[in-house]
Amino acid sequence: MNCLFQNANIIANERIADIGIVDGKIHFPLKENAIHWDQIVDLKGKIVFKGFADIHTHLDKAMVTDYVKNESGTLQEAIDIMGKYKANMSDEEIYSRAKKVIEMCYRNGTRYLRTHVDVDNNIQSRSIKVLSTLKNEYQDKLYLDLIAFPQEGILQNNENYLALEQALKDGASIIGGIPANEANPKKHIEMIFDLAKKYDVDIDMHIDENDNPDSLTILELIKQTIANNYQGRVLAGHLCSLGSSKLEVIQEVLERIKEAQIKIISLPSTNLYLEGRNDIGIIRRGIAPIKMMYQEYRIDVAIASDNIRDPFNPFGNGNPLQTALITAHACHMGGVQDLEDLFDMISSIPMKMMGFQPTYNEGEKAQVVVLDANTKDEAIISQASVLYAI
């Protein structure tokens, strides 16, 4: 079926134009073209793009709140109860929960999805294998990346480290890490770099997910990124502790992040829920200073869902526009430029981090999402729905 969208706001190409889909491929029609269109829709300037990229999720844990409850609401209880529950999860259960979330994400217009997947001596690569099956099943609808994630640490238990290596053979294409939770963060980062180099994979770590301004394992990550010549191949998620740091410390860290070309992923919904738990009176938000990072330092910043309805965060519906709205509130990003930047942080920026090009080219495979909004800021404010998806 050949379909023509007239007056589309093709945001990645920065123009309003007609865009056609001919035999499943993108076609920019010229006036003299005599193509038979089965359907012609005048979009009157509505947004057309390749879809959202939700670059940091945990599909193996998502929707588990029916089975495990976090009574204190703290990160520590979340890790503890999930750690106990994890070993008993059946493959069927992981499959059905993850599938539900993938469907949610797809309906909301997400076409690029990346998930951390817990790997340790109990669960081994089971969740990785289940998610690899889903990756194949959904390959025509969305792209799914798997990160082998050592949530339980690797220093206390060498079997966890061996399981992490095995996961890279069983379908994970990126390696994760969580150095601030270990007694020796430097050693943790070294061991992750060893595996990353051995298998030639990129690194995507959970960094400083706490309120302690002295927790700056990011500095060690920067050092080792440069020492290992891994500039441009390292992503750092969270950086919550920077939300509690003094301005001069933040400025110093941001300079060095830029030098090491580390890309940042902020997870505001989960951070707002988990951080500041011991604060009374002034309750810190626990979110990295993303406005400064992006607008002043021009560091690549993406925002993402993180946990969806699990002990780490009971909320979330796999809608990047909701993540953007939460971030707009939490980070005081309500101006038009702020909202445009937030839209890019859920679409073109994480897409590029995952190795994809947001602009449309003549003849490429058609992947079109139309939003019920004319501008990026309107899309966030109105929480625009998906009008058409091809």
Ligand SMILES: [Zn+2]
């Ligand atoms: Zn996470």
